[in-house]
Amino acid sequence: MAVTILQAFLIILLSGIRALDYYSTQTFPLMHVLFCWLAGIILGDPYTGLVVGGTIQLMSMGAVGLGGSSAPDYGMAGLVATVIAITTGNGDISVGLTVGIAVAMLYVQLDVLFKIYNSWVFRVMRGYAEKREYDKMLRSFFLSHLYLFLQGALPMAIVIFFGQPAVETILAIMPEWFTKGLNVAAGILPCTGFAVLLTFMPLKKFWAFVVAGFVCAAWLRLPILPIALIGMIVAVCYFKLHTEGVAGSQVATATDGGELEDE
Amino acid sequence: MSNGFLKPKNISATDFKEPIPTPLPDGTYTPVLTKEDLDICSHRMWLADTISYSYATQNAPCATFASFYALRKIYGGNEDAFNKAVLNQLDCVFNATPPVCGLVLGAGLALEDTSHEAGMQAENDLKVGLMGPISGVGDVFCWILPPTILGSIASYMATEGSPIGIFLWIAVWLAFLVWRLQNYNQGYNAGVSVITTMADKISVLTEAASILGLMVVGSLIYSNVVIHTPLVFTYGDISLLIQEGVIDLIFPNLLGIIATAIVYRLIKKGANLSFVILGIIAISCLCAAFGILG
Numbered sequence: 173m174a175v176t177i178l179q180a181f182l183i184i185l186l187s188g189i190r191a192l193d194y195y196s197t198q199t200f201p202l203m204h205v206l207f208c209w210l211a212g213i214i215l216g217d218p219y220t221g222l223v224v225g226g227t228i229q230l231m232s233m234g235a236v237g238l239g240g241s242s243a244p245d246y247g248m249a250g251l252v253a254t255v256i257a258i259t260t261g262n263g264d265i266s267v268g269l270t271v272g273i274a275v276a277m278l279y280v281q282l283d284v285l286f287k288i289y290n291s292w293v294f295r296v297m298r299g300y301a302e303k304r305e306y307d308k309m310l311r312s313f314f315l316s317h318l319y320l321f322l323q324g325a326l327p328m329a330i331v332i333f334f335g336q337p338a339v340e341t342i343l344a345i346m347p348e349w350f351t352k353g354l355n356v357a358a359g360i361l362p363c364t365g366f367a368v369l370l371t372f373m374p375l376k377k378f379w380a381f382v383v384a385g386f387v388c389a390a391w392l393r394l395p396i397l398p399i400a401l402i403g404m405i406v407a408v409c410y411f412k413l414h415t416e417g418v419a420g421s422q423v424a425t426a427t428d429g430g431e432l433e434d435e
Numbered sequence: 436m437s438n439g440f441l442k443p444k445n446i447s448a449t450d451f452k453e454p455i456p457t458p459l460p461d462g463t464y465t466p467v468l469t470k471e472d473l474d475i476c477s478h479r480m481w482l483a484d485t486i487s488y489s490y491a492t493q494n495a496p497c498a499t500f501a502s503f504y505a506l507r508k509i510y511g512g513n514e515d516a517f518n519k520a521v522l523n524q525l526d527c528v529f530n531a532t533p534p535v536c537g538l539v540l541g542a543g544l545a546l547e548d549t550s551h552e553a554g555m556q557a558e559n560d561l562k563v564g565l566m567g568p569i570s571g572v573g574d575v576f577c578w579i580l581p582p583t584i585l586g587s588i589a590s591y592m593a594t595e596g597s598p599i600g601i602f603l604w605i606a607v608w609l610a611f612l613v614w615r616l617q618n619y620n621q622g623y624n625a626g627v628s629v630i631t632t633m634a635d636k637i638s639v640l641t642e643a644a645s646i647l648g649l650m651v652v653g654s655l656i657y658s659n660v661v662i663h664t665p666l667v668f669t670y671g672d673i674s675l676l677i678q679e680g681v682i683d684l685i686f687p688n689l690l691g692i693i694a695t696a697i698v699y700r701l702i703k704k705g706a707n708l709s710f711v712i713l714g715i716i717a718i719s720c721l722c723a724a725f726g727i728l729g
Contacts, residue, residue, distance in 0.1 A: 305449075
């Protein structure tokens with residue numbers, strides 16, 4: 173389907189806002205499915221938006237840039253995938269997903285660029301602070317916001333204006349084993365997110381709970397919510413046991429601190 | 436006294452017309468920050484979060500931006516001390532999970548509010564010392580649990596064509612947002628001694644949260660990593676589907692676990708995530724072409 177100017181504008185705006193929100197206001201962080209749905213509504217096909225969004229959301233699970241690391245931006249992938257899936261108009265969403273993931277991976281490089289750009293913003297801010305021009309210092313803070321909005325909006329503009337013919341050409345020359353392979357890859361890729369997540373968590377100490385979660389899902393067939401609740405029960409017990417075990421020393425230091433404060 | 440959302444109305448960024456604060460006999464100062472001032476810090480932190488992340492001082496510009504007007508109020512007409520405080524904030528490396536970092540930064544402001552310049556070093560030590568522990572808890576509660584639990588509920592409902600799961604996720608997150616938009620107060624009121632003595636408890640809390648997180652991850656490895664092989668084992672008259680007849684009976688989704696374990700090892704050894712993803716796509720195409728996976 174053809175995209176009207178208004179639709180293109182709204183999609184580009186949405187993409188910019190999503191990128192901005194992920195780093196700054198974090199009001200809808202990591203809600204890829206929400207943004208895909210919104211993109212679907214804008215383009216007049218909310219259902220495809222939901223399906224693509226749900227798929228991307230599941231694929232992205234665990235892919236979070238913790239501690240300043242850069243992760244593939246699945247939110248961008250989802251938006252691109254939704255736009256491609258709806259504009260090229262074939263029921264198969266795997267092509268959209270493929271292009272989306274490719275964009276997400278290129279996008280990681282932009283993320284590194286952004287953090288380098290921020291070093292410059294920092295120097296600008298510090299320069300103004302030294303000169304005591306605080307108004308300018310506070311204003312230059314928003315240079316980062318501006319860049320991030322563009323980082324989300326510009327790639328989307330390219331996709332929306334040039335994506336459709338490019339994807340159709342790719343589709344025409346893409347061999348069957350490649351599309352099949354991408355479908356297989358879409359199933360395997362979520363493991364990268366979990367693997368990254370596990371490197372951030374105390375796996376050595378608590379590996380048994382990964383097994384417990386797996387058993388609950390694989391053999392007991394429990395949905396995610398009860399598993400999370402069981403995990404919560406264990407976590408609460410663990411917390412109680414360990415804080416009450418060291419309660420004596422805790423109380424002692426707490427009162428020490430209290431006395432100091434009173435003086 | 437009424438305040439704006441991001442800026443107190445009665446204070447300017449550049450005009451230093453207030454009286455210079457005078458110390459009490461013991462060298463400390465009377466605290467001046469009110470609940471509204473700290474709310475403004477939280478609002479400004481919400482606008483900033485991790486937008487200024489750089490490889491130099493990480494989120495220090497965000498912390499500065501958030502506490503700017505609080506510092507203005509603390510130092511009043513003392514322009515030199517204020518300048519020193521702003522530069523100190525800019526130069527102190529800081530990076531914590533944005534929605535919860537107000538707890539540490541608020542406690543730091545409490546120090547500066549009573550000790551002014553004499554408290555800066557202690558404030559920096561507090562920030563650098565606690566940003567790790569607070570992020571340990573914050574990352575699990577903000578970036579691991581909601582996207583995995585609420586995210587997978589939302590995804591499953593979405594792939595069925597229903598947006599209700601998305602609304603659920605938004606509702607939970609907005610409730611959290613209401614708390615975070617004033618969380619400098621908790622840090623400020625708890626004060627440094629409590630926040631610091633909590634550090635031991637925080638490590639237990641992090642571990643408890645990790646247990647919950649790891650269980651969820653374990654279940655998701657089963658349900659989200661999908662690897663299927665159409666291979667058939669034939670021996671004479673007997674033909675056996677490898678996946679349904681062998682693997683699933685012994686160990687459901689064994690291939691998913693193996694894949695996750697391999698990728699985990701690779702990343703632990705410092706492999707580039709982009710190459711790992713490209714590698715997976717390449718291997719998938721190869722295996723699909725030869726009918727090993729599909």
